[in-house]
Amino acid sequence: MTVEKWNVDPAHSSIEFQVKHMMVSKVKGVFKDFSADLTLDPEDLTTASLTFTVDAASIDTRQEARDGHLKSPDFFDVENYPSITFKSTNIVADGGNEYKVTGDLTVRSVTKPITLNVEYEGTSKDPMSGNMVAGFEGTGKFNRKDFGLNYNAVLETGGVLIGDEVKLNIQIEVSK
Numbered sequence: 801m802t803v804e805k806w807n808v809d810p811a812h813s814s815i816e817f818q819v820k821h822m823m824v825s826k827v828k829g830v831f832k833d834f835s836a837d838l839t840l841d842p843e844d845l846t847t848a849s850l851t852f853t854v855d856a857a858s859i860d861t862r863q864e865a866r867d868g869h870l871k872s873p874d875f876f877d878v879e880n881y882p883s884i885t886f887k888s889t890n891i892v893a894d895g896g897n898e899y900k901v902t903g904d905l906t907v908r909s910v911t912k913p914i915t916l917n918v919e920y921e922g923t924s925k926d927p928m929s930g931n932m933v934a935g936f937e938g939t940g941k942f943n944r945k946d947f948g949l950n951y952n953a954v955l956e957t958g959g960v961l962i963g964d965e966v967k968l969n970i971q972i973e974v975s976k
Contacts, residue, residue: 803847804976806934808836812973815854819944820963822955829861829870831884838974842923842934845899846891854884874951881908889913897921901938907947916940916968931975938970 818828833855840848857878859870871878888903897920905914921935943964944950953961 803839803841806838806840806974806976808834808838809933809973809975810834812971814969814971815852816969816971818967818969820965822961823959823963827861827866829859829867831855831858832860833858836972836974840934840974842920845920846893848888848891850886850888850901850903852886856882856884875949877908886914905942905947907949910947912942912946914940914942916970926975929975933973933975936970936972936974938968938972940968941965942968 813834815831815834816828817830818826821827831854835853837851838848840850856876857871859867859876861867861870870876873880876884885906886903887906888901890900890902892900892902894900894917899918899920900915901918902913902915904911916938917940918936918938921937923932923934925931926933944966945964951962955961
């Protein structure tokens with residue numbers, strides 16, 4: 801095969817996150833709107849190139865008030881920084897169907913490198929369209945304060961309201 805453009809299937813893809821809350825539980829959420837520019841050769845994924853663009857205002861934690869606060873200047877400041885982006889810079893095989901995908905994450909105009917652990921789930925032919933599809937799962941984490949997401953509150957019992965570590969879980973299905 802050769803390196804070709806593939807398209808993300810939003811109906812079978814998701815970008816999810818979780819953050820520790822009050823030091824005792826986790827809050828999970830998703831970004832409902834995102835796009836990707838992806839070129840790849842399924843036989844040599846180290847040659848792939850990908851750029852994700854996330855609509856920061858599409859955040860959904862299943863609580864409207866919290867979502868509103870996350871969109872505010874305390875966090876994503878979506879009026880001034882409407883997009884979050886990730887652009888791959890290096891992809892290294894890590895045994896079997898596992899890869900380390902390093903790239904530049906940009907949040908609030910702050911760009912820092914992060915590395916995602918990506919599992920290639922394989923390819924299949926879609927019986928409805930006849931197109932080839934491929935699946936990937938990516939996980940990673942980063943410190944939100946590295947990107948200027950500093951808001952927090954001290955708890956009466958000690959500790960803080962919001963953890964610094966953000967965990968990512970990305971499920972992507974693409975088609976040729």
